[in-house]
Amino acid sequence: xxxxxxxxxxxAMTLLLSFNLVAPTNLSLSAGxxxxxxxxxxxxxxxxxxxxxEQARQLEKxxxxxxxxxxxxxxxxxxxxxxxxxxxxxxxxxxxxxxTKEKKLSYLQAIDDxxxxxxxxxxxxxLSQADYEEAKxxxxxxxxxxxxQEIREEQLREFQISARREASLELTPTQENxxxxxxxxxxxxxxxxxxxxxxxxxxxxxxxxxxxxxxxVKDQRIIRTGEKITEVDIELLQELGMLRQEPDLRDFSSVFxxxxxxxxxxxxxxxxxxxxxxxxxxxxxxxxxxxxxxTMIARLMISGQGDLAFWYPIASMSMLLAVMFDVRLSMLVTxxxxxxxGYISGSSLELATYAAAGGLLPLLTLQNARARRINAFFxxxxxxxxxxxxxxxxxxLPSGGEVVDSLQLILYGLANGVLSSALTLxxxxxxxxxxxxxxxxxxxxxxxxxxxLLQELLRRAPGTYHHSIMVANLAExxxxxxxxxGTLVRVGAFYHDIxxxxxxxxxxxxxxxFNPHDTLDPYSSTRIIISHVTDGMELAKRYxxxxxxxxxxxxxxxxKVAKAFYMKARELAGDAANEVDVNQFRHKGxxxxxxxxxxxxxxxxxDAASSAIRPNSEKxxxxxxxxxxxxxxxxxxxxxxxxxLGDIKLIRASFIETLKGRFHVRVKYPxxxxxxxxxxxxxxxxxxxxxxxxxxxKIETPVSEPQPAExxx
Numbered sequence: 001x002x003x004x005x006x007x008x009x010x011x012a013m014t015l016l017l018s019f020n021l022v023a024p025t026n027l028s029l030s031a032g033x034x035x036x037x038x039x040x041x042x043x044x045x046x047x048x049x050x051x052x053x054e055q056a057r058q059l060e061k062x063x064x065x066x067x068x069x070x071x072x073x074x075x076x077x078x079x080x081x082x083x084x085x086x087x088x089x090x091x092x093x094x095x096x097x098x099x100t101k102e103k104k105l106s107y108l109q110a111i112d113d114x115x116x117x118x119x120x121x122x123x124x125x126x127l128s129q130a131d132y133e134e135a136k137x138x139x140x141x142x143x144x145x146x147x148x149q150e151i152r153e154e155q156l157r158e159f160q161i162s163a164r165r166e167a168s169l170e171l172t173p174t175q176e177n178x179x180x181x182x183x184x185x186x187x188x189x190x191x192x193x194x195x196x197x198x199x200x201x202x203x204x205x206x207x208x209x210x211x212x213x214x215x216x217v218k219d220q221r222i223i224r225t226g227e228k229i230t231e232v233d234i235e236l237l238q239e240l241g242m243l244r245q246e247p248d249l250r251d252f253s254s255v256f257x258x259x260x261x262x263x264x265x266x267x268x269x270x271x272x273x274x275x276x277x278x279x280x281x282x283x284x285x286x287x288x289x290x291x292x293x294x295t296m297i298a299r300l301m302i303s304g305q306g307d308l309a310f311w312y313p314i315a316s317m318s319m320l321l322a323v324m325f326d327v328r329l330s331m332l333v334t335x336x337x338x339x340x341x342g343y344i345s346g347s348s349l350e351l352a353t354y355a356a357a358g359g360l361l362p363l364l365t366l367q368n369a370r371a372r373r374i375n376a377f378f379x380x381x382x383x384x385x386x387x388x389x390x391x392x393x394x395x396x397l398p399s400g401g402e403v404v405d406s407l408q409l410i411l412y413g414l415a416n417g418v419l420s421s422a423l424t425l426x427x428x429x430x431x432x433x434x435x436x437x438x439x440x441x442x443x444x445x446x447x448x449x450x451x452x453l454l455q456e457l458l459r460r461a462p463g464t465y466h467h468s469i470m471v472a473n474l475a476e477x478x479x480x481x482x483x484x485x486g487t488l489v490r491v492g493a494f495y496h497d498i499x500x501x502x503x504x505x506x507x508x509x510x511x512x513x514f515n516p517h518d519t520l521d522p523y524s525s526t527r528i529i530i531s532h533v534t535d536g537m538e539l540a541k542r543y544x545x546x547x548x549x550x551x552x553x554x555x556x557x558x559x560k561v562a563k564a565f566y567m568k569a570r571e572l573a574g575d576a577a578n579e580v581d582v583n584q585f586r587h588k589g590x591x592x593x594x595x596x597x598x599x600x601x602x603x604x605x606x607d608a609a610s611s612a613i614r615p616n617s618e619k620x621x622x623x624x625x626x627x628x629x630x631x632x633x634x635x636x637x638x639x640x641x642x643x644x645l646g647d648i649k650l651i652r653a654s655f656i657e658t659l660k661g662r663f664h665v666r667v668k669y670p671x672x673x674x675x676x677x678x679x680x681x682x683x684x685x686x687x688x689x690x691x692x693x694x695x696x697x698k699i700e701t702p703v704s705e706p707q708p709a710e711x712x713x
Contacts, residue, residue: 002271005284006263009291013259016296017344018252031231039223039237041216047239051232052212060205067197068152071190076147079186083143086111086182087136090124094132101125113185120181123174135175142166142183151190160184216240258343262336266291269332274325283325286435287333290321290427294337302344302351309351310392310412312341315384315420318359319366319377320427323439327363334359350395357387358416381421388413438488438548446491446549453543454494460501463509467607468494470662475603478654482647484595492552493600495545499536499553503528509611522565522572526585529562533588548596555597556604558637559589591640598641599651602629610659618660625655 029035093099093107105121116124127135142163151159164180171179214236216222223233266287294317302309314337321330338359342352362380389410396406428439445451458465472493479489504510506517506528517525536553566585570577592598605628615621629652632638643651 002267002284005270005288006260006267009263009266009288010256010260012288012292013262013295014252014256016292016299017259017340018255029229029234029237031229031234033229035223035225035227035229038221038225039242041218041220041222041240042242043240044215044217045240046213046215048211049214049232049235051235052214053209056212057206057209060209061202064198064202064205067194067201068150068191069194071150073148073190075188075190076143079147079188080140080143083140083182083186086114087139091132094125114182115185117181120178123178127174127178131172131175135171135178138168138171138175138179139183139186142179143186146187147190149190151187153189153192156187156189160187163187258340262291262340265336266333269329273328282435286324286431287321289435290317290324290431291333291337295340298337298341298344302341307409307412309341309345310354310388310409311416311419312355313416313420313423314338314341314355314359315362315381315417316423316427318363319380319420319424320431322363322366323428324431327366331360331363334363350391353394354388354391354413357391358384358413358420361387362420377424378418378421381417381419381424383417384420385414385417388416438546442546443487443491446545447487447494453498453539453545457498457501461504461507461510463511464497464500464504464507467509467611468497470611471496471600471603471607474607474655474658475599477658478599478603478651479596481650481654482595482599482643484599488548489596489599492549492596493603495536495540495549496552496556496600496604497532497536498539499532499534501539502532502535507532509608522569523584526562526565529565530587533557551594552597552600554588555590555592555594556601557587557589558591558601558632558635559587560632560635560637561586591637593640595642595647598638598643601637601641602632602651603655605632606655606659610663614663615659616663618656621656621659621663625652625659629655 089111090108093104096104096107099107101122104125105118108116108121108124124132145166146159146163149159161184163184166183167176167179216236222236223229270284294314298312301312314334317337318330318334321333335356338352338356341355342348345351362384365380365383366376392406392409392413396409428442431439448454454465457468472490475493476486476490479486500507500510505514506525508515520528533554537550540550540553561582562585566580566582569580569585573580592601606625609624609628610621613620613624615624629648633648638648
């Protein structure tokens with residue numbers, strides 16, 4: 001089934017992504033080629049040339065000279081002060097009588113931002129005080145003169161050379177060597193490029209350039225034989241409709257490979273994590289339809305240019321798949337689709353990131369609230385809009401784009417988020433109608449207690465109705481603990497026992513003192529008890545309940561044995577007890593195939609047992625819950641449910657906590673130990689503790705006297 005899914009999905013995606021490759025072609029030319037013959041315009045046309053306009057604007061922009069800041073004399077003053085401080089340090093070193101000449105030289109060469117060669121350092125140390133003062137004054141004078149001038153960064157080298165030439169002719173060679181070495185190092189730029197003013201001047205120059213229009217008339221020769229084809233010529237041919245992309249085997253191969261990779265990736269995920277769905281043709285078809293639909297939308301909306309791509313509603317696809325299947329599958333398909341968006345748009349990282357952010361962020365907000373309230377999808381749409389906005393800013397800010405253009409793209413993203421929410425709800429309706437897949441809207445409708453089927457259950461089997469409500473509350477709390485679909489669990493629990501309304505008196509919760517099983521043999525009783533599953537399925541079909549809800553009807557008993565009737569049959573058989581076939585007392589199953597139905601199976605048994613026993617201590621509740629869960633796990637009823645040991649631990653805690661609240665179990669405070677012991681809560685009271693095998697017999701009892709350990713759910 002999966003390989004067929006891969007083949008069909010690959011073929012369909014290849015056709016959708018490559019349909020433009022088979023368009024008829026008049027000319028096959030590209031920039032840089034030489035025309036083999038004259039090309040004549042078939043029509044008269046005037047159009048705005050984007051290439052010529054951009055060339056004109058770039059030329060005008062390049063012609064604008066850089067603007068500089070005003071001369072800053074403070075820079076000169078700072079450099080002169082730095083020079084004085086440097087000479088003050090040099091004078092301290094010169095006056096040091098304790099240090100050797102080599103040590104003094106190392107002190108001089110350690111001065112920050114100043115290079116003093118050995119010869120210059122020796123000269124500074126050997127100069128007489130008068131010669132030293134004269135060299136110092138000459139350096140300060142050069143700094144004074146040059147740092148009053150406008151020195152640009154590109155002119156710095158020229159002014160440093162000038163500083164060497166300004167050395168006084170009256171200096172000795174040693175003094176001159178000191179001056180031409182130190183003075184240039186204090187020369188720094190005094191004016192700098194004013195980036196803001198230059199950019200504004202260039203923007204003004206660009207804005208003053210009007211779009212360049214180009215016109216041709218019919219039968220005009222637009223390209224001569226032997227002329228080299230330019231980008232401007234290609235643009236003209238495209239405007240004239242004379243140049244279209246030819247079918248190219250390499251392009252087609254590329255499209256095929258990206259389609260195959262996408263389909264295989266999804267199929268491998270299904271094989272690894274969705275074994276239940278990979279054999280379900282309806283779910284595979286629904287998944288394929290969604291993927292192909294959004295691939296087609298992407299192909300139509302995204303061209304690598306224009307703003308229509310920013311309206312691509314990938315968030316609606318993500319939310320739709322999250323509710324139809326699960327969040328992890330939706331995240332995988334979203335990443336695949338984001339990659340396709342980047343591929344379709346000509347390897348645009350911006351659009352791929354835009355799609356990924358808009359599709360993944362709402363999933364992270366839906367993970368705990370999915371399938372619960374309709375407004376959760378509108379909140380998720382707003383989160384998607386936030387993701388779109390962030391991506392737009394990430395790519396627009398460094399590019400220095402127009403503020404108006406950036407704001408426009410942000411508005412597109414905000415509108416896209418709202419649009420995606422609306423499309424998601426529409427998708428729920430369509431997918432639920434076409435494929436019978438359970439959606440949020442259906443669950444909201446089925447969860448209403450005034451639903452006709454629930455009202456019929458209330459009238460005909462009020463005890464079962466109350467039991468179903470209790471199971472729903474118990475199971476929903478546990479589902480929330482393990483992050484399962486709480487709404488689905490609640491609705492499934494509402495309807496799991498609807499088959500009992502056909503024979504209400506045969507189930508303990510509907511009995512009023514008389515047990516009809518007292519007059520029946522255990523085989524007949526078993527058939528009646530087990531038949532409530534098939535009766536429930538008939539009602540589910542009549543009332544058009546979704547498949548996911550029907551699963552709760554068929555799976556809430558798994559293939560467990562109706563032990564009470566089995567034990568009664570063995571007792572009646574006497575010495576032939578071992579010949580009694582246990583399979584005749586076994587429910588038809590299947591065992592729970594989802595986490596949600598596994599939770600309801602446990603909650604159903606625990607509610608029935610606790611209602612019969614009515615435990616009144618915390619230890620009794622814990623023993624009851626643990627016994628039932630352990631027996632179901634040992635019996636393998638949860639093997640196919642997908643519940644982990646960690647989930648089971650959380651479910652145990654949830655059941656115990658809920659039952660403690662239901663039966664008003666109180667904490668032992670100092671002083672009331674005697675009261676708790678006197679109540680007989682654990683040993684001799686009205687709710688005796690029983691072993692696991694007895695507790696899990698549920699309500700299927702043939703005896704006439706009340707048996708708190710055996711319940712009939």
